[in-house]
Amino acid sequence: MEDEKDTESSRKEQDEKEKIREYIAKAVEGKNKAVAKDLVQLSHVEVKKQEVSQETLNLAQTLRDQFIEHDKFEILSNDEITLLESFSGKRLFLTRIAIVVNQSRVPLGIEPLKKAELEKILESLISKGYVKAEKVGDNEVYFLTERGNYRVQ
16 A cells, blocks of 8 residues: 555656656747847948038028028017017007006006106017007007017917
8 A cells, every 4th residue: 555655656746747847848948949139130231421402501591591580589678578468469559558567567566667668668669570550540559560479479
């Protein structure tokens, strides 16, 4: 009986050892497979720089000059910037501009702008191309130009 138990237990041990060997053999077999980088052959490719034509250079220079001219802004004073920002895409009379601009100045303790000062600032902005004015009845209506809208944004 004991011999049968010993034989059976040794058979189980042998089976387990065989399973382990098979597992290890499979693991080693996977390690020996070729990797993709070993299968691929790389070759050198010659790259030539493209020459830029004179026509393209001229076009690029023209566009650059137009962009610089369009994007160039004069340095504006704080009052001018505040006045530009008060428009918010609307057409405004001078009285309405005065209300909006001074509304932000008074709480800060800054002296409100008078009508003459506002007209002077508006004339400056008109000469710089940020604002336009139209006569409506007896009053002037002011509105932002494309350049003014661009500056505000």
